[in-house]
Amino acid sequence: MTLPPLAETAIIIGAHAEDWRAAVRLAGLALARSGAARQGYADEMIRMIEEHGPYVVIAPGLVLAHARPGPEVLADGIAVVTLATPVPFGHPHNDPVRVVLGLATESSDGHLESVAELANVFNDSSAIADLAAATTIAEVQKIMEGTA
């Protein structure tokens, strides 16, 4: 399985989020809009953070919001939300968050290839700042393809 190219509907640029829940909700909205998840998936992603803490802030400025595979997931997919104003998640090292990734996966077996692609993009340490600074959908798509 490889991820389909990032759809325009899966990208929100320069969004305003009041707090971390609102930021995660935007990623849920983008996943729902692009057909990867139902609207309830946003609540599941929020619940994961409420339950386990802000560990999903996995790199400086970046949160990988996700929940487990389940009925709220319709297809494997990724969404990208960039925030106009960085939002704290309460992470000791990686706050505040400027880029929210939403990840939906249909099965826990299939997800490794999609996260491998995420690793390919974000192991380049400039990717997060580049995404945060992107002003067009096309720029975000290019960065997420690893070709920027």
Place this chain on the structure above:
Amino acid sequence: MKIVAICGAGIGSSGILKINAERVLKRLGLEADVTAAHLGSVVSDAADAQIILTSAEFVDAIGKTYADVIVIENYFDTAELATKLQAALGS
């Protein structure tokens, strides 16, 4: 050698840790079986692991283990992973 990456869901973050740990081990010329797991299965999945990779949030929940628990701050920083894995492996 067995390494287990632990996160809350067993997908996503632990998957990224698994993939980057495999890349780092390969670069260091080390062989290990790296799996991704979630907190709920840590007792069975990590029972025979030498190393557990995770976030600070999960250290208490993982509890008592014979494995070295390594806390990773930046999951995409392969240099951090390499340094911490090398320290744990004593190489």
